[in-house]
Amino acid sequence: MLPTDNPFAAPSELPLQFPPFDRIREEHFRPAIEQGMAEHLAEIEAIGADPEPPSFANTLEALERSGRLLDRVLSVFYNLVSSDSTDSLLAIEGQVSPMLAAHEDAIHLDAALFARIDELHRRRATLGLEPEQLRLLERRHTDFVRAGAGLAEPEQLRLRSLNERLSTLTSTFSTRLLAETRDLAVHVQDRAELDGLAEDAVAAAAQAARTRGLASGYLLTLVLPTAQPALASLTHRGLRQRLHEASVSRGLRGNEHDTREVITEIAALRAERAALLGFADHASYVVADRTAGTVDAVVSMLGALVGPAVENARAEAVELEAALHADGHEGPLQAWDWAFYAERVKAARFAVDEARLRPYFELHRVLHDGVFRAATALYGITFAQRHDLPVYHPDVTVFDVHDEDGSQLGIFICDWFARDSKRGGAWMSTFVDQARLLGTRPVVVVNLNVPRPPVDEPALMTSDNVRTAFHEFGHALHGLFSDVTYPRLSGTNVPRDFVEFPSQVNEMWAWWPQVLGSYARHHVTGEPLPPSEVEGLLAANSYGEGFATVEYLGAALLDHEWHRLAAGAPKVAVEDVEEFERAALHRHGLHLDVVPPRYRSTYFQHAFLNGYDAGYYSYIWSEVLDADLVEWFHEHGGLRRSNGQSFRDRLLSRGGSADAMELFVAVRGRGPRIEPLLQRRGLTPAYTSEDAGGAAVDGDGGAGQV
Numbered sequence: 001m002l003p004t005d006n007p008f009a010a011p012s013e014l015p016l017q018f019p020p021f022d023r024i025r026e027e028h029f030r031p032a033i034e035q036g037m038a039e040h041l042a043e044i045e046a047i048g049a050d051p052e053p054p055s056f057a058n059t060l061e062a063l064e065r066s067g068r069l070l071d072r073v074l075s076v077f078y079n080l081v082s083s084d085s086t087d088s089l090l091a092i093e094g095q096v097s098p099m100l101a102a103h104e105d106a107i108h109l110d111a112a113l114f115a116r117i118d119e120l121h122r123r124r125a126t127l128g129l130e131p132e133q134l135r136l137l138e139r140r141h142t143d144f145v146r147a148g149a150g151l152a153e154p155e156q157l158r159l160r161s162l163n164e165r166l167s168t169l170t171s172t173f174s175t176r177l178l179a180e181t182r183d184l185a186v187h188v189q190d191r192a193e194l195d196g197l198a199e200d201a202v203a204a205a206a207q208a209a210r211t212r213g214l215a216s217g218y219l220l221t222l223v224l225p226t227a228q229p230a231l232a233s234l235t236h237r238g239l240r241q242r243l244h245e246a247s248v249s250r251g252l253r254g255n256e257h258d259t260r261e262v263i264t265e266i267a268a269l270r271a272e273r274a275a276l277l278g279f280a281d282h283a284s285y286v287v288a289d290r291t292a293g294t295v296d297a298v299v300s301m302l303g304a305l306v307g308p309a310v311e312n313a314r315a316e317a318v319e320l321e322a323a324l325h326a327d328g329h330e331g332p333l334q335a336w337d338w339a340f341y342a343e344r345v346k347a348a349r350f351a352v353d354e355a356r357l358r359p360y361f362e363l364h365r366v367l368h369d370g371v372f373r374a375a376t377a378l379y380g381i382t383f384a385q386r387h388d389l390p391v392y393h394p395d396v397t398v399f400d401v402h403d404e405d406g407s408q409l410g411i412f413i414c415d416w417f418a419r420d421s422k423r424g425g426a427w428m429s430t431f432v433d434q435a436r437l438l439g440t441r442p443v444v445v446v447n448l449n450v451p452r453p454p455v456d457e458p459a460l461m462t463s464d465n466v467r468t469a470f471h472e473f474g475h476a477l478h479g480l481f482s483d484v485t486y487p488r489l490s491g492t493n494v495p496r497d498f499v500e501f502p503s504q505v506n507e508m509w510a511w512w513p514q515v516l517g518s519y520a521r522h523h524v525t526g527e528p529l530p531p532s533e534v535e536g537l538l539a540a541n542s543y544g545e546g547f548a549t550v551e552y553l554g555a556a557l558l559d560h561e562w563h564r565l566a567a568g569a570p571k572v573a574v575e576d577v578e579e580f581e582r583a584a585l586h587r588h589g590l591h592l593d594v595v596p597p598r599y600r601s602t603y604f605q606h607a608f609l610n611g612y613d614a615g616y617y618s619y620i621w622s623e624v625l626d627a628d629l630v631e632w633f634h635e636h637g638g639l640r641r642s643n644g645q646s647f648r649d650r651l652l653s654r655g656g657s658a659d660a661m662e663l664f665v666a667v668r669g670r671g672p673r674i675e676p677l678l679q680r681r682g683l684t685p686a687y688t689s690e691d692a693g694g695a696a697v698d699g700d701g702g703a704g705q706v
Contacts, residue, residue, distance in 0.1 A: 001035070008032035008073045014389060016411050016441050017432050018398075019076050022390035026088045029077050033096050036070030037103045043067065048112030056129060059116045060136055064437055064486050071487075074100075075431050082429070083447050084393050084421045085178065094171050101167035105160045108147035117141055118149075132657045136486050139656065146289065148277060155276050162273045166266060173262045173608050174423070177250065180257035181603070182420055184246040185212070186220040188239065194218060196235040198355045200460050204451040212420070222247055223449060224424030224605060226551070226596050229462060232339040232354060237329065244336035251602025252578070259602045260577045266608055267562045275567035283563040286614035290497040291621070291660050295564070298617050301674075302556055305620070306589050308683040309553060312546025313595055319345060335594050342544050350536035350543065354462055357533065361466050362523040363416060363450060363459035370466070370519030371473045374509035378644025379477070380404030383412065395419070395452070401480055410434070410442035410480045416459070416469075418449035425449065425605065426468045428475035428503075433490040434482040442491065444479045446472045458523045463537065467510050474506025475499075483653040490655050496611065497618035498660040502652060504619075504626035505633075511538055512639055545681040547595055554597030556617045557588045559607040563614035577601055620677075625664055627676035632668055 002009040007023040009032075014020055043066035050058050081089050107113070120127065121141040124134060148159045187209070188194060194202050205218035212219055220230055220243055228247050234240050251259035270282040279285040283295050292298050320341040321333040333341070347353045372383045383399045391398060395417045401409045413431075415422075432443040448468060453459050461469070478499075479491035492499050509515050513534075520529035529537075561584040581601055585591045599606065606612035629647075636643050650666040665671060 002032060002069070006032055008036075008069060008076075011068070011072065016408070016443050017072075018389050018411060018443055019392075019431055020390060021076075021392045024076065024392075026086065026092070029073060029089075029092055030096065032069065032073040033077070033100070036067070036073055037099065040067040040070050040103070041106060044107050044110055044113055048110055048116065050116075054116035054119050056120065056127060056133055056137070059113075059120060060133070060140060061437065061486075063113070063117075063140065064136070064435075064488060068438075070103075079429050079431060079445060080392060081174075082423050082427070083415055083445075084419075085423070086421065090175050090178075094168070094175070097167040097171040098164040101163045102160060105147070105156075105163055108144050108149055109151075109156050109160070111149075114144050114149040117144060132485055132489065135657050136488055139488060142289070146277065146285075151276065159273065159276055162269050162276075166269050166273075169262055169266050169269070170609050173259055173266070174605075176257040176259050176262065177603055177605060177609075178423060180250045180253075180255075180259070181222050181224075181424060183257065184222055184250060186222075186239070186243050186246050187214065187217055188220065189217040191218070193236045193239045194234065196233040196355075197230060198233065198358055198460070200358070200453055200457060201230070201233070201451065203454045203457060207452065207454050221418065221420075221451075222250070222424070223418075224603070225598050226600065227339060227598070229464070231336060232343045234340065237337070240336040240340060241334070248335075248596060248600055250600075252600075259608075260575075263562070263601055263604075263608050264577065267565055270563060270613065271565045271567045271569070281564045281566050283560050283614040286563070290495045290615065290618075292497055292617070295560070298621070299560065301621065301624075302553055302560075302617055303588070305549060305681075305683060306553055308678075309546055309549035309681075310589060310592065312682060313550045313592060314546070316342070316544060316546045317592075317594055333594055335596055338547065338594060342547070346540045346543055350540040351532060352536040352540040357463055357529070357537065358460040359522050359524070360520045360529045360533075361461040361463065362521075363461055365519050365521060365523070366461055366466055366469060367414065368519075369521075370510065370515055371469055373518050374470075374506075374512065374515045374639065375473070375477065377514070377639050378509075378641065379481075379648055380641060380644075381409060381480075393419075408441070410444060412476060412480065413443070413445035415445060415447045416450050417452040419452070422447065422449065423605070426472050427610075428472050428479065428492070430479055430491065433487050434479070434484070435487040435490050436483075436485040438487060440487075442479050442482060444476045446476050448472065460523065467507050470507050470510040471503045474503030477506065478502045478652055478655075481648050481652040482655045484655045484657045486657075489657045493656040495660050496615045497621045498625070500619050500622035501625040501629075501664075504623055505629050505647075507626075508630050508633065509639065511541065514639055542680070542682060545683070549681055549683070550590060550592060550595045551598040552620065553588075554585055554590045554595070555599045555604065555606075556620065557590065558584055558597055558599075558601060559604065559612070559616040560614060561587075562601065562607060623680075624674050624677050625672050627680050628672045629664075629668060631676050 006028050007020045008028060011017050012020050047059060047062045047066070052058055081093050117140055120137055124137055129137065148156055151159065188205070194205065202218065205220055208221055209217050209219040222228060226247055228243050230243060231240050251257065274282040274285040277285060279288070287293065287295050287298055317333055320338060323341045323344050324333050324337055343354060375381055381404065382402045384402065385397060385399050389398050393415065395415055397414045399412045401412050403409045426448045428444065428446045430442060430444050432440050434440060434442040448465065450459055450461060450465055475492060482491040484490050516534065517528060521527060558581060582591070585597070606616050612618065633643055647667055651663045654663055661671070
């Protein structure tokens with residue numbers, strides 16, 4: 001038994017089972033994880049050994065109730081590993097990852113449990129189940145089949161070995177990438193080299209250097225994508241080159257943080273696992289359980305966008321190269337020049353200057369008068385900050401979320417600032433999921449990586465930071481509005497190529513006039529963003545779509561190339577990773593040196609760590625749905641309570657309790673069309689809505705789940 005002084009031993013007594021961070025210590029995690037696995041396995045054994053014939057209650061509901069201790073500890077553990085890691089936490093992760101992989105296999109490959117689920121699945125039409133119950137049965141059955149429950153014992157043994165090794169490798173990738181990103185931060189001694197960078201950004205770079213223990217100078221820390229934000233502002237071309245080359249060299253330096261060997265082994269083992277499970281490759285295995293349904297549907301959609309996107313990017317490059325030459329530089333435009341001259345062109349054409357905008361995007365105001373205001377207008381929910389709950393880091397703020405009738409809907413946690421202990425990017429996660437069966441309501445957290453300003457100075461955001469905040473809060477709403485019975489179907493437990501859709505829809509409110517006019521105010525004077533700046537900002541949002549689409553497609557197709565390797569194919573040698581990338585991009589017509597992929601393989605966290613393997617296409621697949629539903633909002637009056645309620649009731653609250661595309665149709669009134677996306681991105685409509693319909697409205701593709 002777990003000692004009672006371990007804070008995970010019982011559900012938290014804090015509101016909504018909020019984790020008692022003030023009592024949690026690193027030494028509590030491993031014992032709680034081990035005890036959680038033991039208790040979970042005992043519960044699974046009891047379900048399988050039940051002498052009563054299988055029923056929905058004694059099998060499916062019992063399964064949903066199982067593993068509570070393990071869920072409690074892992075929800076905290078993995079959130080902290082991502083947002084506030086330490087060497088000790090990373091060491092624990094390395095130790096428990098293979099144990100947890102084996103634990104998952106022990107459940108999904110439990111013959112007695114699967115026999116009961118399989119029997120219920122065969123008799124599902126005669127059980128008189130409610131729609132959500134039937135959905136749960138189908139999803140759980142699919143989970144077990146896709147996990148190998150139907151394999152013979154020798155194949156199951158090999159599958160267990162593969163999963164254990166993969167868990168170790170992904171943990172290794174995470175640790176190396178975090179260390180490599182930290183090590184490659186660019187140290188600048190001469191303040192003059194930072195010319196063009198806003199004063200608050202310079203102050204943040206100085207603060208980063210002091211935090212890192214450097215006695216002097218400035219530190220430009222790296223964000224996860226290839227393109228580094230400072231490239232848009234720095235006038236010093238040599239420093240731009242240093243910063244870009246630091247970014248693209250992550251994992252490729254032949255040091256202890258090199259990730260090439262790790263990713264090639266991950267790809268090879270995933271291919272072997274897919275073959276064991278009866279699929280041609282890992283991509284086929286993954287996509288069979290998504291709304292896309294087939295790899296061909298994904299590649300067809302992505303491929304149709306390549307030609308128009310490359311054509312647009314080449315035209316943009318010609319214009320930017322002319323600006324480079326006008327500055328007195330000779331030779332071709334380079335990748336580290338693109339963002340800088342794109343900002344120049346935008347400033348000239350649309351009167352937009354990111355440095356001039358940032359004073360109007362103060363973080364606190366963006367959150368309260370932007371993100372929260374839009375949610376209140378659409379859904380009637382309100383937010384009240386509370387200071388009585390313990391938090392895991394001083395940067396964290398906590399809000400009660402109340403529904404329109406005053407009842408508590410959930411708790412929302414903000415963790416906005418970058419730090420060395422936090423992984424790159426932005427994401428939403430949960431500490432507690434909503435489930436009527438368990439009587440739980442959601443505790444949701446959103447992480448961003450906004451540079452922390454010096455003490456007593458405001459945190460000013462870029463327009464991209466603002467968009468990201470609205471995006472991640474869209475995920476948070478998906479979790480907060482969840483109103484389902486079973487944890488397996490709660491919140492964002494939907495197909496991966498559908499999960500980004502609600503969050504992308506929420507981005508539209510960042511630039512909606514009523515919302516923008518509320519939060520975009522100068523942090524010193526309080527003056528609203530001038531109308532000319534607003535017009536320029538809105539017009540500039542559609543500029544550079546050639547670059548944006550090409551860099552995205554480069555990453556999405558690289559992801560698919562890694563995961564379309566067949567089992568038994570020659571393993572890509574470590575020294576050939578860069579050649580593999582080059583050949584893959586060339587094969588798809590994306591070989592533009594001046595527009596590198598949004599992520600190169602060696603720091604492609606989505607593909608080799610956080611569950612987007614063979615699924616990075618999901619962002620643009622979801623954007624098809626997003627662009628179409630944005631049209632629906634416009635057609636119905638935009639920021640109106642009735643529109644928000646319809647979106648909430650028919651889709652956001654339903655989680656994974658119904659087919660994803662059926663939920664889209666319930667709101668939109670028809671299947672998705674791709675033309676709104678093409679129009680948004682300024683691309684030639686080489687791909688028709690009939691093409692999209694065949695691929696996108698087939699629901700879950702007849703298989704499974706994220």
